[in-house]
Amino acid sequence: MNRKTSYTLGELSRLMDLELRGDDSIAVSGLASLQSAGPGQLSFLSNSAFTDQLRTCQASAVIVPEAQAGLVRGAALVSGSPYLSYAQASQLFAALADADRDEPLVHPSATVHESARIADDVRIGPHACIGPDVHLASGVRIGAGSVIEHGCRLGEATLLHANVTVHHGVNIGKRVILHPGAVIGSDGFGFASDGRRSVKIAQLGGVLIGDDVEIGANSTIDRGALDDTVIEEGVKIDNLVQIAHNCFVGAHSILCGCSAMAGSARLGRYCTVGGGVGIIGHVSIADHSVITGMSFVNEGIDKAGLYSSGTLLQESRDWKKSALRFMKLDDLAKRIRRLEKAVKKNDSGTDL
C-alpha cells in the first residue's frame, strides 16, 4: 500500500474550509516560506510587509487574505487569517510524514504492568515502561524509553515523546503533548531544617494537567507538597522550564524557554512569560499579563500589562561604568537632593 505524500488543492480547500481560486487537481506535498517555496509546495502570506514576494513566489499555491488574492501567480487559498490557516496546514502535512503508522501497537520490548488499563489503540514504543494501575485512554501514544509510574491517568490522544518521565499519581488530560526528557511529578523542593541539616518533606500531592497542554523538552513540573500542582487547559510550556510545587498556571498561558516559577506561584490565564523569566514563590500574576524576556518577577502583578526588569546590552567597557555607578545610585540621588536644596537657597525663584 502506497502512502499518501501530498494533498490536492481541492482536498486542502475542503479540509481547511478555505475558498480555492485555481485548479483543484494540483497536488502539493509540503509547506515553505514565500522566498523558498517551489513548484509542488504551498506557501502563505501572514504579514502584508511581504506582499511583494508574491510576485516572484514559485509555490503552486499560497494562502492569502482576500485583499492580496489577486496578486498570487499560482493558485490562491483565501483565508481571513492566513497565519492560523498555515498552522492548520502544517498539521495536515505533519500527518503525512507520521511514520508510526506501520509500527506495532505495543512494542514487544515495552514493559506494561498487568494492572494497567490500556485502550485498544494505544501505541507504546520500545523500552517504554507502564506501571501498575496506569490508565491510558484511546489514542494515547507513548514514545520509546518513556516511563509512566503507578496510578497515572492519561486522556485521549495524549502524546508522550521519547524518554519522558511521569511520576506516580499524575493526572493528564486529552491531546496533551510531552516532549522528550520532560519530567512530570518529580518531588517538590521542600525541607524543614532541624538546625543542622535539611529534613525532607515528602511531597504527597500530585500534578493535574488540563487538556491541550504542551510541555517542552527537558522541562520539569514538580508535584505538590500536599495539594496538586495545576496546569490548566491550553497552556503551552517551552523547553527547560521549571514549575515548582503547588504552582498554578492558568488556562492558555504561554511560558517560553528557560523560564521558571518558584513554589506556590500563581500565574493567571492568557499570560505570556518570556524566555528566561524567573517568578518568585507565593505571588499571584493577573490574567493577560506579559513579562518580557529575562525579567525577574520579584512581586505579584495586580493588573494586566507589559512588565520588565533588567538592563540592556552595552559594550562591556561602557556597561562596567554603568554597573559600578548603579552600586552607588542611592548616593547619587542624595547628592541631587542636596544640590536642589542648595540651588533653591541660592535662587529661591528657580523652579526645581
Place this chain on the structure above:
Amino acid sequence: MNRKTSYTLGELSRLMDLELRGDDSIAVSGLASLQSAGPGQLSFLSNSAFTDQLRTCQASAVIVPEAQAGLVRGAALVSGSPYLSYAQASQLFAALADADRDEPLVHPSATVHESARIADDVRIGPHACIGPDVHLASGVRIGAGSVIEHGCRLGEATLLHANVTVHHGVNIGKRVILHPGAVIGSDGFGFASDGRRSVKIAQLGGVLIGDDVEIGANSTIDRGALDDTVIEEGVKIDNLVQIAHNCFVGAHSILCGCSAMAGSARLGRYCTVGGGVGIIGHVSIADHSVITGMSFVNEGIDKAGLYSSGTLLQESRDWKKSALRFMKLDDLAKRIRRLEKAVKKNDSGTDL
C-alpha cells in the same frame, strides 16, 4: 495481605516521639493544610499567624506547639517544632504509599553486567542498565530506564528515580536521592584552542557525592577535568541546576531551581543559592552566604551575608526609561560632580 493505609495517633506519637493529647486509637490516613484537612487527616500549625484556623479545622489531629495545644478541636500532637514534625510525618505517609514493595527486586528487562556487585535487597526497575564493576549497596533502588556506567559506587539506601544517568566512575554516598533525568558525571566543558578550532580536553576526574544529598530533575553535575567535582553531605539541589567541572559545594548548602555554578567555583557550607542565580567560575563563597533569586555572583564572597544583583519589576514603559538612563549612568554621575563644583563655586558656604 492488606496494605497498611493509615496510622493511629498512638503510632504517630511513638514514631515521632511527640506527646499526644487525645484518643490514641483514632486513625489518620493523610496530611493536609489546616484549611483543607478533613476527618481522618492530620494537619499542622507551623506559623502562629494561622492560629485562628485551628478553630474551624476539621482534621482529626493537629501537630501544634505547646502554647496552642489547647485551641485544637480534635487531638493534638505537641511539638517543639511543628514544621519539622510535619516533615517527619510526611515521610511516614509517603512510606504508606510506596508501591514498589510488590515489584520484583531486579526486573527481568533490566540489564546488569556480570561484573557488577549488587546487594541482595537492591531493587532495579525495568530497562535500567547497570554497567561493569558497579557496586550497589544494601537498600539501593534504581528507577526504570536509569543508566549507571562502569565503576560507579552507590551507598546504602540511595534512590535513583527513572531515567537518571550516572556516568562512569562516580562515587555516591548513602541515602542520596537523584530525581528523574538528572545527569551525574557528564564531561566538563573544557577545550584548548589551536587558533582555528576547539580541541577537547578529556575530563579525567570524577564526581564525589556525599551522604543525604538530593539532586533535582534534569539537573547536571559535570565530572572534574583532573580532580573530582565534590558535592558534600546534606546538600540539596533543585531541578535544572548546572554544576560545572571541579566545583565544590559545601555540606548542607541549598541550590534552588535553575541556578548554576561555573567551573571551579567553590560554595561554602550552609549556603542558600536562590533560583536562577549564576555563579562565575574560580570564585569562593563564604559559609552561610545567602544569594537572592536571579542574582549574578560576579565575584567571590568573603563574609556571610545576604547578597543580590539585578533590578526590580516595573511596567515596561517605565522600565525602558530606566534601562536607557542606566546606559548613561556614568555621564549622569559626572554631571552631578560638575554641578557640585559649580554650586560650590557660586556659594562656598553650601555644604555639598
Place this chain on the structure above:
Amino acid sequence: MNRKTSYTLGELSRLMDLELRGDDSIAVSGLASLQSAGPGQLSFLSNSAFTDQLRTCQASAVIVPEAQAGLVRGAALVSGSPYLSYAQASQLFAALADADRDEPLVHPSATVHESARIADDVRIGPHACIGPDVHLASGVRIGAGSVIEHGCRLGEATLLHANVTVHHGVNIGKRVILHPGAVIGSDGFGFASDGRRSVKIAQLGGVLIGDDVEIGANSTIDRGALDDTVIEEGVKIDNLVQIAHNCFVGAHSILCGCSAMAGSARLGRYCTVGGGVGIIGHVSIADHSVITGMSFVNEGIDKAGLYSSGTLLQESRDWKKSALRFMKLDDLAKRIRRLEKAVKKNDSGTDL
C-alpha cells in the same frame, strides 16, 4: 589479554610530536596538576604564573614551554603550546580508560529497526532504540537508553552518550558528541492564536549539525518550523542550553551552560556566549562577538566586541537601595537637567 594502562614518555613524545628531555622508558599512567601530581604522572605548565611550582612538582614528566624546560625536576616534554598539548594528552589517557572495548557491538537488549543501515563496527548500548531508515556510519557509538527516530543520519565516529533523544529527520555530522539527556530535533515552540486558544504549528523542518560539534547534558535543540535549525561545524554547547527553532549557530562558536537562543536568532562564527546568557529571537550577532555571563542580548550585534548587561553583586541592603532608585532613574536624570539649567541661569559663566 592485559589492557594498556600507561604510556612511556617515548610513546607520548611520538604521539604528541613533542621533544622529550629525559628517559624515554619512564611510564606515566595519568595526568595531574603541578601541585597534586605524583611519580608516574604527567603534568603541564600552562600559565607562567605557576612556574615556581615546577621546583616542588613530583610528576615524572611535565609539558613545558622551551623557556621553562630547564626548571623541570623530572623529564620535560617541550611544547610551543602546553595547554593544547595537555588537551591532546588528556585524550590519550581517556582512551586508556575506555571500557567499551569488551562490550558487544549491538547489545541484545537494543532495538534496531530492520530498515536501519548500520555500519559493521557501530556500537549500540543496552535498551537503545534505532528507528526506521536511520543511517549510522562507521565508528558510531550509541549509549544505553538513547533513542534515534526514523530517518536520522549520524556521521562517522559520532558518539551519543546515554539517554539521548534524537527526533526524526535530524542530520548529524562526523565526530559529534551528544551528552546524556540531550534532546535534538524536538518541536519548535510555535503557535497561531485563534483568539481563544493556541493552535499548534507543526514543525516541519529538521536540525543540521556539523562535524565536531559537542552538545552538553540535557541541552535542547529544536527542529525548524519550515527550514532547518543549523549548528555549524566545531560548535561547542554546554549543559542545559536551549537553541530554539530556526536558529543558526556559526562554526566554532561556544555557548556556555544555561544560555539560550530564542527563535530564528543567528549567532556568528567564533563567538563566545557566557553562561546564563539569553539571546532574543530574530537578531544577528557578528562573528567573534563575546557576551559575558548572565547578559540579556536584547538586540543584534553589528560588530565584534565584548558585550554585557545586568548589574553587579552587592549586599542586599545596599542593592535594594540601588534597585529602588533605578526605578526612578528617568526622574533623577530630569532633575539633573533642571539643575543644570538653574545653575547656568544663576551663573552664565559656569561650564556645564
